[in-house]
Amino acid sequence: MIAFWDAYGMTILVPAFVKIVVILAIVMTGVAYTTLAERRVSAFMQDRFGPNRVGPFGLLQPVADGIKFFFKEDVTPREAYRPLYLLAPLITLVPALIGFAVIPFGTSIEIEGTVHPLTIAPDMNVALLYILSLSSVGVYGILLAGWSSGNKYSLLGSMRGASQVISYELGMGLAILSIVVATGSFNLREIVEAQKGGDGAWAFWFCLPHFLGFVVFVVAMFAETNRLPFDLPEGETEIVAGFHTEYSGLRFAMFFMGEYAFMIMASALITLLYLGGWNFPFVDWASFGPVWGGLLSMGWFLGKVAFLLFVFIWVRWTIPRFRYDQLMDLGWKRLFPIAVLNLLIIATWYLLKGSPS
Amino acid sequence: MIVKRPKLSWWERTYFPAILKGMALTFRHIFRKRVTLSYPEERWELPKRYRGAPILLTGLDGQEKCTSCKLCQFICPPEAIRIVGGETEHEKEKYPEEFTIDMGLCIFCGYCEEVCPVQAIWLKDEYELADYDRNDLIYTKEELLKRGRRPPYLPGIEKPLDGSE
Numbered sequence: 001m002i003a004f005w006d007a008y009g010m011t012i013l014v015p016a017f018v019k020i021v022v023i024l025a026i027v028m029t030g031v032a033y034t035t036l037a038e039r040r041v042s043a044f045m046q047d048r049f050g051p052n053r054v055g056p057f058g059l060l061q062p063v064a065d066g067i068k069f070f071f072k073e074d075v076t077p078r079e080a081y082r083p084l085y086l087l088a089p090l091i092t093l094v095p096a097l098i099g100f101a102v103i104p105f106g107t108s109i110e111i112e113g114t115v116h117p118l119t120i121a122p123d124m125n126v127a128l129l130y131i132l133s134l135s136s137v138g139v140y141g142i143l144l145a146g147w148s149s150g151n152k153y154s155l156l157g158s159m160r161g162a163s164q165v166i167s168y169e170l171g172m173g174l175a176i177l178s179i180v181v182a183t184g185s186f187n188l189r190e191i192v193e194a195q196k197g198g199d200g201a202w203a204f205w206f207c208l209p210h211f212l213g214f215v216v217f218v219v220a221m222f223a224e225t226n227r228l229p230f231d232l233p234e235g236e237t238e239i240v241a242g243f244h245t246e247y248s249g250l251r252f253a254m255f256f257m258g259e260y261a262f263m264i265m266a267s268a269l270i271t272l273l274y275l276g277g278w279n280f281p282f283v284d285w286a287s288f289g290p291v292w293g294g295l296l297s298m299g300w301f302l303g304k305v306a307f308l309l310f311v312f313i314w315v316r317w318t319i320p321r322f323r324y325d326q327l328m329d330l331g332w333k334r335l336f337p338i339a340v341l342n343l344l345i346i347a348t349w350y351l352l353k354g355s356p357s
Numbered sequence: 358m359i360v361k362r363p364k365l366s367w368w369e370r371t372y373f374p375a376i377l378k379g380m381a382l383t384f385r386h387i388f389r390k391r392v393t394l395s396y397p398e399e400r401w402e403l404p405k406r407y408r409g410a411p412i413l414l415t416g417l418d419g420q421e422k423c424t425s426c427k428l429c430q431f432i433c434p435p436e437a438i439r440i441v442g443g444e445t446e447h448e449k450e451k452y453p454e455e456f457t458i459d460m461g462l463c464i465f466c467g468y469c470e471e472v473c474p475v476q477a478i479w480l481k482d483e484y485e486l487a488d489y490d491r492n493d494l495i496y497t498k499e500e501l502l503k504r505g506r507r508p509p510y511l512p513g514i515e516k517p518l519d520g521s522e
Contacts, residue, residue, distance in 0.1 A: 044387040049395065318383045319376060 011114060019120050026302075027100055031260040032062035034309055041310065042317045072249035079150030080246065088148060089247065089254035092141030095134040096261035102127035103268050104189045106278050106298030110290035118298055119189065128176060128186040131269065135224055138262060139165045142226070142233055145255070146243035157242020160324065161233030164223060167331030168230075172220035174339035175213035178346040179206060179273050192277030205276035212342035214274045216335050221266040223327075225259060227312060229319040230327060237321075267308035268301075275304055408467045408480040411458055412505035413498065421502060422477035425453040429469035429478055437462035438469060456498040461491050479505065 005013075036051070036058065043050025052058040076085060106118040117123075124130065139161060146158020180186060183194040195205050207214040223230040234242040244255045271277060278285065278297035285293040322330065368374060394401060403409075416422050425442035443454035469478045481504065488494050496504075 041387070045383040047386060047389050047392045049391055049393045314380060314383060315376075318379045 015114075015116050016120060019116070019118070023100055023105065023120060024097070026105075027097065027261060027264060028257075030264050030305075030309075031257050032066070034260045034263060034313075035065070035256070036061050037309065038313050038316075041313045045314075045317045066253070069250055069253040074249035074251060075246070077150055077246050081148040081150065084144045084148035085246075086251070088141050088145035089251045089258070090141075091144060092138055092258035093254045093261070095137040095141075096258045096265060099131050099134045099265050100261075100268075102130055102188060103265065103272070104192065104277070106296075106301055107285050107294050109294035117189070118294055122189065124187065126186050127188045128180070128191075131265070132173070132176070135262070135265075136165065136169070138258070141255075141258065142243045145247070146233070149243070149246040151246050153239040153241075154243050154245050156239050157233040157235065157245070160235070160239075161226065161243060164226075164230065164232055164327060164331075167328050168220045168223040168335060171216045171331060171335030171339040172224070174336070174343050175210075175217040175220065176273070178210055178213045178339075178343045181343070181346050181350060182206065182210070188272050188277075192272055192279065195276040196279050205274065205279070207274040210274065210342065210346065212338050213346070216339045216342065217274065218270060219330075219335060221270060222312070222315065223331075225262045225266050225312070227259075227263070228316040229322050231321060232324060232327060235321065263309060263312055264305065267305045267312065270308055271301065271304045275308075277301060403482045403484075407482045407484075408465045408470075410460070410481050410483040410486055410504060411463065411469065411496075411501065412479050412481045413456060413501040414477055414479055414505045415502060420447055420449075421452065421498070422475050423453050423456060424449050424475055424477070425451045425456075426474065428472045428474065432468045432472045434466060434468065435462040435464050437464075453498060456501060458496045458501065460486055460494040460496055481505075 039061075040050035040052075040058065050058065051061045054060040054064045076082060101120040102124045104117065104119040104122070108115050108117040110116070121127075142161040143158045146154040146156075146161070149155070179191060183191045185191060185194075222228075226233050232242075234244070239245075244252055247255060278301040280297075280300055285297040287293065288296055414422050423440075425440055427440050427442070430436075430438045430440050437459045439455070439457045439459075440453050441455040442451055444450060445452040465480065467480050470480050483504070486494075
């Protein structure tokens with residue numbers, strides 16, 4: 001034990017623990033303030049003020065919401081299947097949070113000669129697959145929540161959620177595959193480094209050469225996070241909030257947090273795969289020094305993520321919900337062929353040009 | 358009626374122009390003037406003839422103007438007004454011993470004001486009438502008169518109590 005500590009303690013365990021705490025804090029704060037941003041931006045788009053009473057500009061509203069959720073009664077319906085009913089919110093929230101283990105937030109920080117990459121699990125070579133599988137696990141939460149609630153509307157919502165996953169994940173997988181073809185890696189850090197462009201000058205972000213894949217992936221991410229225009233599992237106007245109709249109190253808050261954490265992860269993924277991660281045109285972060293370079297790259301990365309979160313909210317309050325058959329039509333007849341076309345173009349390009357790595 | 362079904366071009370059928378148009382619209386609305394009134398700080402400018410809390414008015418001699426004719430009591434649709442008449446030495450001979458309006462019943466229709474032959478009852482521009490107890494919502498004559506001590510009065514017909522115009 002002591003030998004293990006001597007060998008790995010200060011080099012791996014403590015930095016990893018610190019990174020977990022910091023990144024979790026960033027993500028949870030992000031979740032809290034995305035809910036506030038959602039409410040305020042939606043209000044602005046409807047010529048309203050939104051919540052602006054708790055603290056300056058309503059900035060303490062998430063705290064008040066959290067306290068309220070804690071003191072709400074946690075109701076289990078009589079018809080519910082209790083074990084799964086209680087487990088389902090966790091199954092939604094936990095994958096959304098542990099997905100952040102592989103997301104690189106910036107370049108790296110060098111302290112006393114040791115380089116600490118700004119990722120919890122820095123050298124995971126299957127990071128992309130890991131995130132894909134976790135995002136699919138999130139659907140189990142929705143499915144189990146809807147089924148175990150013992151409520152028709154909840155079941156309808158969860159069935160919709162499950163069939164929605166099948167129809168968009170193909171297109172999403174193929175879009176990601178073209179990225180993998182272009183970089184020859186599943187490692188998110190290497191994918192970002194590949195977007196640095198020739199000799200670090202003009203940023204060569206993948207949203208331009210992979211434009212079709214970019215569109216498909218963004219649409220699929222909207223579906224993945226169950227947000228309008230693809231919020232069929234919830235569908236307030238049709239099936240009374242769908243899978244989480246029966247949930248209240250802290251368990252409802254878990255679904256809520258899961259959705260927003262997934263939104264942040266989706267924004268981070270879009271940034272990493274298509275918007276060049278922390279790459280800034282003509283800027284080499286290493287030139288700012290060992291610590292500041294890493295922090296600045298992290299700031300720029302989080303800035304992009306924040307912008308994408310705004311786009312998520314923006315789209316939600318603009319576009320009406322798709323009808324069920326329209327979603328199937330979009331997933332199978334539009335996104336899937338476009339993704340295949342994109343993959344063909346990219347694969348042909350790299351076949352003619354020679355292998356990327 | 359003929360519903361026009363325009364032939365959409367290839368670009369329009371990709372759904373993108375509609376999305377971008379919609380998003381431009383919602384983005385423009387972010388900078389629009391807000392329609393919300395921040396209520397306790399900002400207040401709505403009431404119309405001149407706003408019908409709020411009912412009040413009883415007094416004449417220049419300081420006596421209540423009501424002659425206890427009970428027309429308002431009869432016309433009041435929810436029967437919120439209750440008057441007990443009495444005699445007085447004043448030249449108008451009758452006055453209300455009790456005059457209560459149950460604000461839990463009042464519907465602010467203004468019929469009482471309309472029917473009153475001596476302009477004794479009035480609907481004022483006061484609207485923050487909530488209370489914690491139903492019994493506190495039954496306004497007695499004294500309360501109604503106290504509420505009537507301030508303008509607005511109808512120019513030309515009513516005069517303020519202190520005699521100023």
